Amino acid sequence: MEEEKIQYTISIYSENNVGLLNRVSAIFLKRHVNIMSFSTSQSEIKDVFRFVIVVSVSEIQIKKLVQQIEKQVDVIKAFYHTDKETIFLESALYKVKSSSLFEERQIQNIIKDSHANIVTVSPEFFVIEKTGFRKDTEKLREDLSKYGLLQFVRSGRISVTKAPMGISQILNNFKNQNKKNE
Amino acid sequence: MNMKDNKLKISGAESLIRALLEEGVDLLFGYPGGAIMPVYDELYKFSDKIDHILTRHEQGATHAAQGYARSSGKVGVAIATSGPGATNLVTGIADAQIDSTPIVCITGQVASHLLGSDAFQETDIIGISTPVTKWNYQITKASEIPDIISKAFYIASSGRPGPVLIDITKDAQFEFCEYNYKKCNGIRSYLPVPKLQNEQITEAAKVINSSEKPLIVWGQGVILAEAENEFKEFVENSGIPAVWTILGLSALPTEHPLNMGMVGMHGNYGPNVLTNECDVLIAVGMRFDDRVTGDLKTYAKQAKIVHLEIDPAEISKNVYAHYPILGDCKESLKKLTNLVKKKSLNNWIGLFDNHMKIEYKSVIEKDLFPSKDGLTMGEVINSINKHSKGDAIIVTDVGQHQMVACRYAKFNSSKSNITSGGLGTMGFALPAAIGAKIGASHREVVAVIGDGGYQMTIQELGTIFQTKTAVKIVVLNNDYLGMVRQWQQLFFDKRYASTEMVNPDFVKIAEGYSIQASRVSDRKNLDNAVKLLIESKDAFFLEVCVEKEDNVFPMIPSGASVSDIRLK
Numbered sequence: 155m156e157e158e159k160i161q162y163t164i165s166i167y168s169e170n171n172v173g174l175l176n177r178v179s180a181i182f183l184k185r186h187v188n189i190m191s192f193s194t195s196q197s198e199i200k201d202v203f204r205f206v207i208v209v210s211v212s213e214i215q216i217k218k219l220v221q222q223i224e225k226q227v228d229v230i231k232a233f234y235h236t237d238k239e240t241i242f243l244e245s246a247l248y249k250v251k252s253s254s255l256f257e258e259r260q261i262q263n264i265i266k267d268s269h270a271n272i273v274t275v276s277p278e279f280f281v282i283e284k285t286g287f288r289k290d291t292e293k294l295r296e297d298l299s300k301y302g303l304l305q306f307v308r309s310g311r312i313s314v315t316k317a318p319m320g321i322s323q324i325l326n327n328f329k330n331q332n333k334k335n336e
Numbered sequence: 337m338n339m340k341d342n343k344l345k346i347s348g349a350e351s352l353i354r355a356l357l358e359e360g361v362d363l364l365f366g367y368p369g370g371a372i373m374p375v376y377d378e379l380y381k382f383s384d385k386i387d388h389i390l391t392r393h394e395q396g397a398t399h400a401a402q403g404y405a406r407s408s409g410k411v412g413v414a415i416a417t418s419g420p421g422a423t424n425l426v427t428g429i430a431d432a433q434i435d436s437t438p439i440v441c442i443t444g445q446v447a448s449h450l451l452g453s454d455a456f457q458e459t460d461i462i463g464i465s466t467p468v469t470k471w472n473y474q475i476t477k478a479s480e481i482p483d484i485i486s487k488a489f490y491i492a493s494s495g496r497p498g499p500v501l502i503d504i505t506k507d508a509q510f511e512f513c514e515y516n517y518k519k520c521n522g523i524r525s526y527l528p529v530p531k532l533q534n535e536q537i538t539e540a541a542k543v544i545n546s547s548e549k550p551l552i553v554w555g556q557g558v559i560l561a562e563a564e565n566e567f568k569e570f571v572e573n574s575g576i577p578a579v580w581t582i583l584g585l586s587a588l589p590t591e592h593p594l595n596m597g598m599v600g601m602h603g604n605y606g607p608n609v610l611t612n613e614c615d616v617l618i619a620v621g622m623r624f625d626d627r628v629t630g631d632l633k634t635y636a637k638q639a640k641i642v643h644l645e646i647d648p649a650e651i652s653k654n655v656y657a658h659y660p661i662l663g664d665c666k667e668s669l670k671k672l673t674n675l676v677k678k679k680s681l682n683n684w685i686g687l688f689d690n691h692m693k694i695e696y697k698s699v700i701e702k703d704l705f706p707s708k709d710g711l712t713m714g715e716v717i718n719s720i721n722k723h724s725k726g727d728a729i730i731v732t733d734v735g736q737h738q739m740v741a742c743r744y745a746k747f748n749s750s751k752s753n754i755t756s757g758g759l760g761t762m763g764f765a766l767p768a769a770i771g772a773k774i775g776a777s778h779r780e781v782v783a784v785i786g787d788g789g790y791q792m793t794i795q796e797l798g799t800i801f802q803t804k805t806a807v808k809i810v811v812l813n814n815d816y817l818g819m820v821r822q823w824q825q826l827f828f829d830k831r832y833a834s835t836e837m838v839n840p841d842f843v844k845i846a847e848g849y850s851i852q853a854s855r856v857s858d859r860k861n862l863d864n865a866v867k868l869l870i871e872s873k874d875a876f877f878l879e880v881c882v883e884k885e886d887n888v889f890p891m892i893p894s895g896a897s898v899s900d901i902r903l904k
Contacts, residue, residue, distance in 0.1 A: 168525065172474070173462055173472065173473075173474075176462075176463060177466050180467040183467075221651075222649050224649070225647065225648070227471045227491055227523065227526045228471075228525050228526075328522065328524040329524075331522070335521065
């Protein structure tokens with residue numbers, strides 16, 4: 155029987171080295187696991203990078219994936235969390251023809267009801283931004299698509315965990331250990 | 337005088353050589369080419385300090401580096417040019433990755449301003465080698481070379497060892513820079529050896545002490561940790577029967593009374609069957625490869641699993657570990673030995689003896705002392721044992737001959753069995769044997785190879801000829817890709833698709849390289865031929881024409897349970 159697949163968020167703290175992205179994605183490729191969302195950025199610690207990856211796999215699989223990620227030399231620490239254990243968001247941008255804003259009164263209501271922000275307005279088009287859960291950005295996309303979406307793009311998930319990560323602790327331990335050795 | 341003012345600038349290529357010397361490297365296996373020429377120019381200048389073995393193909397360089405690492409315990413180094421030179425290294429790198437062999441590969445790369453322009457002999461070797469290296473890095477500035485080389489050796493040899501590839505652009509090799517070498521002794525994002533947790537050892541000792549039918553399965557981890565003595569003490573002080581994976585072979589002498597044989601697809605009968613009867617299975621430095629476990633759903637389900645392992649990613653990867661002991665087994669074995677009580681396991685050990693009697697009658701006797709006319713692979717290995725007295729390093733390739741050699745070869749000391757385990761790389765043995773002999777020149781090195789694998793890297797006879805490396809080569813020739821043919825016979829109704837080989841005159845080929853050579857196809861000549869091979873001071877080639885359609889047994893059919901091992 156196949157095990158139940160759940161959506162997990164993987165958080166990776168790593169060095170900012172060329173090629174690490176390849177190394178991490180190869181771990182998923184080798185196991186035929188599809189990455190649902192992927193984003194990288196600077197973390198709260200100087201010179202430490204953070205990856206946020208979303209996959210839908212079983213609990214056994216996620217454990218093994220994270221073990222393999224953490225095994226990589228340039229990875230400081232990797233974690234996995236369920237949605238309940240994290241605070242997460244995605245951002246989306248919607249580009250709409252300006253004329254439809256005036257011709258279709260309904261659009262104005264959609265924007266207002268969705269609490270989306272208008273980022274820019276020009277005679278030809280305007281751009282709306284919406285940040286929230288997948289279902290919110292998705293609903294807005296569906297609603298607007300009826301009136302013609304010129305472009306739509308959604309970012310990968312960004313997330314912070316409710317539990318502390320303890321990365322500074324790891325780095326400090328290493329520093330102290332090194333001082334001792336010297 | 338201020339040291340700083342005294343610092344001379346040297347080329348990147350020179351700082352690479354100096355860094356290699358700092359790491360204790362006195363030998364490289366490699367093949368020159370355009371993008372690595374500045375380094376070769378320095379090798380020429382440093383030829384009194386650092387030797388270079390010119391293999392006949394870059395794949396041979398990686399396998400030779402592997403053989404060197406496995407026989408000497410040091411890091412093997414292979415060097416090649418960009419493009420095809422680099423891609424030819426990949427098979428050896430993948431082999432080193434899956435078998436945890438410490439090697440450092442250095443590749444030349446096109447100049448940094450040409451990166452990404454599809455320049456002549458440009459290939460993305462970093463991208464290509466990423467999934468099969470422990471770590472890799474592209475150097476584009478000479479100033480990076482000392483630090484990166486020191487890091488490369490640290491990573492390759494620490495923790496669970498593995499291959500590291502360093503790609504150096506040609507401009508970085510030419511560029512002049514101050515040289516400042518500092519040995520790497522730690523990387524903040526990398527914990528090579530997990531800290532031993534005493535509770536884990538106490539808990540494991542408890543379950544071992546309360547067991548009635550414990551079984552030790554050891555792997556290459558014992559050899560890599562250089563924990564052979566600690567392991568032997570653990571086995572002897574606990575009195576627990578011990579069995580080995582193919583890469584663990586030789587860590588405990590073959591004749592040790594508690595050495596019960598090999599597990600896995602072509603392992604011994606008792607060790608496989610009794611895996612499913614033990615109550616505690618103590619895995620030491622092994623990773624539960626599918627060739628060891630067979631069907632996981634029926635593997636040692638009745639047993640509590642104790643797993644001594646250095647790599648956290650191996651814990652519960654294939655087989656759930658009830659009692660993991662993370663850390664260096666040299667350390668953990670010592671502590672475990674102190675807590676484990678010796679017990680009398682005569683009945684349990686008796687079961688191994690009973691199974692051995694059954695296996696002897698139906699398989700071993702026929703292999704070693706055949707009554708039929710055709711020569712068996714087993715009797716060749718037996719003859720090698722007799723003349724080497726178990727002191728030789730045996731290097732094997734992949735296939736039937738490998739299984740037979742590992743089943744029957746006798747070893748008195750560790751680091752004596754060198755074979756391609758996880759990747760199953762045909763063509764491994766000949767170049768690996770060259771490396772093994774250079775890494776342990778005081779020892780006899782016998783390469784046992786099938787006629788198929790031999791022809792995959794046969795060009796390395798040229799390396800033996802040029803370097804006068806005294807490798808002894810035994811080709812067990814059945815004119816078939818024997819293992820595939822065996823499967824075709826057993827599982828594909830004898831449809832021998834592309835497994836029959838029409839072979840050349842191997843003796844003539846060896847003689848073309850001025851290597852002494854002989855051929856045996858008659859039993860009465862075998863013993864003397866092997867004697868001459870072993871006694872020869874120089875390289876020697878022996879072809880033994882063996883029975884064409886012999887099969888290797890016992891055998892666990894793929895996907896079957898270890899208890900369903902077949903004796904015929």
